[in-house]
Amino acid sequence: MNTADTAHNEGLSASPRAAELQLRDVSKRYAGQRDPAIRDLSLTVPAGEVCVLVGPSGSGKTTAMRLINRMIEPSGGDILLDGRSVLERDPGELRRQIGYVIQQIGLFPHQTVAENIATVPRLLGWDGERIAARVQELLELVDLDPEQMRGRYPSQLSGGQRQRVGVARALAADPPLMLMDEPFGAIDPINRARLQDEFLRLQAQVRKTIVFVTHDIDEAIKMGDRIAILREGGVLAQYDTPAEILDHPADDFVARFVGADRALKRLGLSTLADVELVAPNGVRPDGERVPLAMSVRDALSLLIAGGGQPLTVLDGDGAGGDHTDDDGGEESERVVGLFTLDALGGLLEHAAAAGAPRAEQS
Amino acid sequence: MNPLAAAGPVIPNYRSASSSCVVHNHLFCTEWIAHNWSPILWPALRQHILLTVVAVALGFLIAGALALLAHRHGWVERPTIMLTTILYTIPSLALFELLVAPVGANVIAAEIALVSYTLLILFRNIVTGLREVPADVREAAEGMGMSRRQVLLRVELPLALPAIVAGLRIATVTIIALATIVYVVCNQGLGVPIHTALGEGPFKTELIAAGGLAILLALVADALLVGMQWLLTPWLRARSA
Numbered sequence: 001m002n003t004a005d006t007a008h009n010e011g012l013s014a015s016p017r018a019a020e021l022q023l024r025d026v027s028k029r030y031a032g033q034r035d036p037a038i039r040d041l042s043l044t045v046p047a048g049e050v051c052v053l054v055g056p057s058g059s060g061k062t063t064a065m066r067l068i069n070r071m072i073e074p075s076g077g078d079i080l081l082d083g084r085s086v087l088e089r090d091p092g093e094l095r096r097q098i099g100y101v102i103q104q105i106g107l108f109p110h111q112t113v114a115e116n117i118a119t120v121p122r123l124l125g126w127d128g129e130r131i132a133a134r135v136q137e138l139l140e141l142v143d144l145d146p147e148q149m150r151g152r153y154p155s156q157l158s159g160g161q162r163q164r165v166g167v168a169r170a171l172a173a174d175p176p177l178m179l180m181d182e183p184f185g186a187i188d189p190i191n192r193a194r195l196q197d198e199f200l201r202l203q204a205q206v207r208k209t210i211v212f213v214t215h216d217i218d219e220a221i222k223m224g225d226r227i228a229i230l231r232e233g234g235v236l237a238q239y240d241t242p243a244e245i246l247d248h249p250a251d252d253f254v255a256r257f258v259g260a261d262r263a264l265k266r267l268g269l270s271t272l273a274d275v276e277l278v279a280p281n282g283v284r285p286d287g288e289r290v291p292l293a294m295s296v297r298d299a300l301s302l303l304i305a306g307g308g309q310p311l312t313v314l315d316g317d318g319a320g321g322d323h324t325d326d327d328g329g330e331e332s333e334r335v336v337g338l339f340t341l342d343a344l345g346g347l348l349e350h351a352a353a354a355g356a357p358r359a360e361q362s
Numbered sequence: 363m364n365p366l367a368a369a370g371p372v373i374p375n376y377r378s379a380s381s382s383c384v385v386h387n388h389l390f391c392t393e394w395i396a397h398n399w400s401p402i403l404w405p406a407l408r409q410h411i412l413l414t415v416v417a418v419a420l421g422f423l424i425a426g427a428l429a430l431l432a433h434r435h436g437w438v439e440r441p442t443i444m445l446t447t448i449l450y451t452i453p454s455l456a457l458f459e460l461l462v463a464p465v466g467a468n469v470i471a472a473e474i475a476l477v478s479y480t481l482l483i484l485f486r487n488i489v490t491g492l493r494e495v496p497a498d499v500r501e502a503a504e505g506m507g508m509s510r511r512q513v514l515l516r517v518e519l520p521l522a523l524p525a526i527v528a529g530l531r532i533a534t535v536t537i538i539a540l541a542t543i544v545y546v547v548c549n550q551g552l553g554v555p556i557h558t559a560l561g562e563g564p565f566k567t568e569l570i571a572a573g574g575l576a577i578l579l580a581l582v583a584d585a586l587l588v589g590m591q592w593l594l595t596p597w598l599r600a601r602s603a
Contacts, residue, residue, distance in 0.1 A: 069505060071501075071504065071505060091507075092507045092508070092509055093507065094507070095504070095505060095506060095507030096506065096507035097507075100502065100505035100506055102498060102501060102502060102505070103498075104496075104498035105498065105502070106496070106498035106499045106500075106501055106502025106503075106505075107499075107502070108499060108502075108503070108517060108521075109496075109499070109521065109597055110517075110520045110521055110595070110597045111597070119506055119508075120506050120507065123506070123507055123508065123512070152600070153596075153597045153600040155597065155600060155601070156600055156601065169506075170506075179505075
């Protein structure tokens, strides 16, 4: 138990391995096509950050991702991983150092969960004991019961379980960079939201550099430390933090792509902790009770649904914060204030004045 | 020898066993089987098994090599299909005769003909099996840094196994049936007693025994291949626990 914990800390948390990724004027032109698929793409993903590539179909987001591990060879420019050009490296050796998750996951149907996860460690020639320990650790990390899951075949797993095994497999050799191509695209909306939350918790732990492709702007806003919006023809329209993109879209294309409700989406990035709440003195806190960690967007929705009745904000993260839950936890939570439409006004002015830094996601 | 037998009705190939069953041409005489198992049936069966195993094994090697080539270089597939289809459609007796001139009337001529009949079935099944490996599985394998060889050995071939075994089953049963006529060039296999029996007029025991052995051999071989696939593809047996 102790040794497993130590290995876990060494492998994932204490000294997380992540590398900076740099694309320099990368272009891709397919033979026989007039227009390039990717045009002079330059961006830097700092070590340990999630960069979401998002754009309509035909914007080359998947192509851009596949250039990084050389599943597609670039026609021009250079790609640096940890300062080293990927073009000078053997593609096989390079790919074994880059975690790879695709939408259909691509688990090997003829191998058990444990064998699937062991793929890259086996290619790297790890010994059996080290592989077994790593498989155990990864299954725990992605919240699957190792005893139950190790020997199962992919056909015996649910969609969500397959997705988690796919992530565990990509993390197996502790790669400094992960590429994820619409990893939640084939999952139903409810499970998708859960997997997204899980993934963010996981990322807070492993702190990998991640390139994440999606066509869903809401997913991009939720998952990304930075978002690269691509337009048709593989042109980078804007590369910024989600808050900055929502507050200051670079042009009409970006504004249209993020949607007319971008102010609301922006509210989704702030929590009630970012808002100046109304002091509860004098008013009886009988409105709906919500945790301080709730997003302003969700609080606004509740406020509207309740006909403008002020919401009672309790401190704490709202873990088990279902307000119908009466198991005593509620008593210890302090009322910090009331959320009203007036409080919202202040936030909007604030946001408009200075693209507020992105709220911590936790 | 029993002098009565010589004077009695014509009973070809009753050999040393002249029981009343044999003398009266009953449909099936176990005494005949007991007496002729070692001198006739068992050697024929053994030859038949050897003819089949050699033909299917050689055919599998040749078709497998061609299939791997076609898997790597797509243009190989069409000409190979055309050639093996032509081989497959040549009437077997004609093919045996054609082979006698260059290689002589021997077991080599027999094997060449038998092998040529396995190629189409095996080649098509192996190529199809390899092609039907899901694209996402192949992409994941490449994306994790497997070489083409590793993708083939660790992913594509195991997943193609059911299709490959299906081809082996059809090829094996086909060859067991076809091998009953190679007696025309090499006097081997269960075709020999069958041919003899056809000249025996009303006496049917030898025909039934030899023909029955061929059928039994086909069923056993098929069952063995099914069993082999069962052992080699545990993932197909795993259903939600």
